[in-house]
Amino acid sequence: MKLTILGCYAATPRTFTNPTSQVLEIKNRLFLIDCGEGTQVELRRNKIKFSKIEHIFISHLHGDHLYGLIGLVSSFTLLNRTADLHIYGPKGIKEIILLQLRLANSFTGYNLYFHELTSAESELVYEDDKVTVHTIPLKHRVYTNGYLFREKMGIRRLNAQAAENYGVDKVYYRNIVLGKDIPLDDGRIIPNSELTFEPVPPKSYAFCSDTIYNEEIIPIVKNVDVLYHESTFLESEAELAHKTMHATAIQAATIAKLADVKTLLLGHYSTRYDSIEKFREEANTVFESVWLADDGLSFDL
Template identity: 75%
Template sequence: MKLTILGCYAATPRTITNPTSQVLDIKNRLFLIDCGEGTQVQLRKNKIKFSKINHIFISHLHGDHFYGLVGLISTFMLLNRINDLHIYGPKGIKEVITLQLRLSNSWTNYNLFFHVLESKTSEIVYEDEKVIVTTIPLKHRIYTNGFLFREKIGDRPLNVEAVQSYKIDKCYYQNIKKGKDITLENGQLIENSKLTFDPIPTKSYAFCSDTIYDESIIPIIKEVDVLYHESTFLQQEEVLAEKTMHSTAKQAATIALKANVKNLVLGHYSTRYESIALFKEEAMSIFSEVLLADDTTCFEF
């Protein structure tokens, strides 16, 4: 599982920082999460192939999380994209994007599908044979979701020596890898555990963008491998965090601790601070496994 941070700063883009956008590579699927201004430039800088992005998840309709979307959609068209593009986001996402495309006479030459999210409870929004994505309802100034990406449990690796010792025909291998027991011609039942190894452990990633401190998300993100949680402010600005419905680094770490996650990635920093190292220092007073997101940073788990 690989996470590439394209941008992770709050509010406005600067010459040295970019607003929220990141790419998750999980089970050979590339998911773009949020799309602030400059996303397509950052994709190029990080050498991420545009053609591999087929699903885009938008947390909410504040500009620093989606103002780069229409530009990216238009660039896809100029690059003669063929693949369908799926966009998952709050009510209004289809209206605001199609209005810009219509007024600029820039309709796409590929299929563009909008999956409008309105539920205030967690729901499955994407699923295939390897990955499942559910929403994480967040509390912000407008309707907002985080997203939980989970690998599905794969096939059980075949214990070749064991299978061959029982002289089992290869035509049964696929069923064995799916976890099924096998009955030999003499009627003997061979339990699957004797023919396979445990599957590779699955990985999970929870993206929690703009939100106030909210313990109601803990059951959804419990024991995930990686939690990205916004940390716009340090604890000294806790009152401002509450007023603007954002979180502090200490609060993000508290959520990570209570959810028993393996790794916490901080991001969405206010640019008022001299160094983002201050965020890690504050968070580590609560939770030990803290990583700092920064533009072009790449994490592999």
């Protein structure tokens, strides 16, 4: 897994910061998470190929998470896209996008599929042979979901030295990593466990923005490798966080601690602060492994 932050600041875009948007790469698949203003510019700046994005996940219908979507959808047409595009988001997202396309007389030259979400419970919204995506119900001023991405268990890894020691022909290597026992010419059957190593442990990434402090998400994000949790405010503005239904850095760290996640990634910072390092300092009082998202940064999970 590789995560690229295209934008991670709250409210309005500025000349040097962008609203929320991320690209998560999982085994050569690209998933776009939220699409604030300037997303397609940041995709170019970070040299991410537009054509590889086939699934877009929108958390909620506030502008700093959505207003870049119509531009991206339109640009795909100008770039002669032919591949299908799937958009997941709250009910109403189809109406928002199609209305703009209809009034502009600018329909797409590719198939556009909307998967509108209404459930208040976590649900599976996407699955292929390598990854699953579940919603994470959040509490905000409008209907909002985070998203939990989990790799599926991969194939076993070949122990080439063991295979050579047993004299196993290379034509069997594919069967070996698929878990099969291997017969030798002398009649012996070599157990697969002696010819392979365990698969690389699958990774998981949870995206949670925007939300108040909400312990109900803990069972869903339990033990994930990386939890991105909004931290719009510092603790000095805890009352404002509650009023606007956002979270503080300490509250995000508390969720991370209670959920036993491996790493907490903070983001969605209010632009009122002169340094995002303050968010790490506060979160570290509760939870040790804290990363700070910032525009243009990439993280290998």
